[in-house]
Amino acid sequence: MKTAYKDPSMSIGEVIANPEIAPDHFLLTLSLPSDFATPQPGQFVMIRDSAQAEPLLPRPLSVYGFCRVGGRAILDLLYRVTGRGTSLFSRMKPGALLTVLGPLGRGFTLQRDVRNVVFLAGGVGVAPLTFLLHEGYLRDTSLQRIQITAYVGAKTAELLLSLDRVQNFCNLRTATDDGSAGYHGLVTDFLRYELGDYEPHVTMVYACGPVAMIRSLGFIIQEPTIRCEVSLEERMACGIGACLGCAVAVKDGQGKTSYRRVCHDGPVFDLRQIALNTCPEEQDKGYGIQ
């Protein structure tokens, strides 16, 4: 299904709330002017505190929730503190102002002809998938017959995020690295054991998480009829396709590799187009679409 993307804008957002919902994880709620375009699931915004000279560059954060209340646009962003930018955000108090550029990028595509939708979330990667669940699949009543299962993984039980927005709305499977909740192990392994339960040609997988998780997903989904979209993160400067900083290698039909812009051509890509072996190893990016 084709998505109609609206023009992004640059706005000033007021912090409504910014609680730490898990260790080093914050839920930032911003109030924006009414002309802020409605984001599509998988899109992101670039956020910066314009009162500060440093950090210089805005930070990309994916949209976790969005609604319109009393003539204002209310934006939820779920983020992990990983560096200077997100650390600064974590100290923002209600009433503080942030510059918001967005909504940006190409998001997930809704699939109308599937019977199963599977979400695979690693850590804070659950944020864009939660928005996809609510704004994509639950909002459209014609999609209610689709069985939705969310595989949500984290290091520990207390880092399993967004369960309140997921557990009563679809089938929830959790996994933790330390076994403190749900399946003991990697969330991709949990999915691998259950993947056979989903009939391939009527199943759509959406994933967001660390590069290692996306790579594993590439290995476990061998069945070519399963469709799979993943949301990537990469360091960005501009967020609008100009700086070419956020390159991801993709393969075309002939196996030829070229670079695409995560910000403008993505952040959502077809899993099979991504040249997974060339994705950089995890490093402390300091920020990223999450």
Add this chain to the structure above:
Amino acid sequence: MESNKEDIGHIALGVRIGGLALMNPVMTASGTFGYGEEFAPFCDLNRLGAVVVKGLSLEPRMGNPAPRIMETPCGMLNAVGLQNIGIRAFINDKLPYLRQFDLAVIANIFGETVDEYRRIAEILSGADGVHGIEVNISCPNVKKGGVAFGAKPDVAADVTKKVRSETDLPVIVKLTPNVTDITEIALAVEAAGADAVSLINTLTGMSVDIERRRPHLANITGGLSGPAIKPVALRMVWQTVRCLKIPVIGIGGISTAADALEFLIAGATAVEIGTANFIDPAVTIGILDGIEAYMIRHGIGRIDELIGSLKTDP
């Protein structure tokens, strides 16, 4: 360009670069403004003095692997590696869009050999909607060419001569700061027929991830840009202006109207805005408005009165 557009509220902002009249001195720096269209939702392109598009090569270039950028104190490193669609795709796919604006379009060009520069200039000369050429002899992030052409006066002059011989368009040569004496290169390209020089390109730099003990950039080194390099750029512009007869375009960390004014006062005929476009896609318009407001405040009617007005007497 229409001459009446140079006079906004009786403030004359128009400047000349060779045979090219710009309605104001605010330009965009190559590689920071895409092919212009990326910024159209945020920024009225008709108001810009000129847009310098992303560096173009004869054939499309894939660019460097990721990670390509890293933020540093008051700046950023990049090692994009001149990824671009190639000169022909630019003319066929990007130029028609830019032609709808009342806008000077400067094509930034890059070759791996001197002859490639010449051939690109030849192709561009016949393109409708290109108003000038900026010759990039200063990219630090590619293995072949790039800064190799910009670090030696005789090679820089040779490239300039070859481009000059192929085109009547204004030729701007973009200089690297990664040399001992930038004025030596500037004088060489002036003598070789350049209409203007633009400086500075990025300063070569590096950043290390101490946890992984690896460079932050896949290319290991990259080009430093942003406010961190502004004082260095300003010094080099001032030095170069004093040696040359042709216009000097100032580039390097310009983020505000005050920054732009520093360069103009130091003698730059125009300025290019680079990294600041990444932080605020409408920054160029704010800088233009700020320059105009400054001129009104100081009773300066023509930008020529401002350019090179630096007082250094005790």
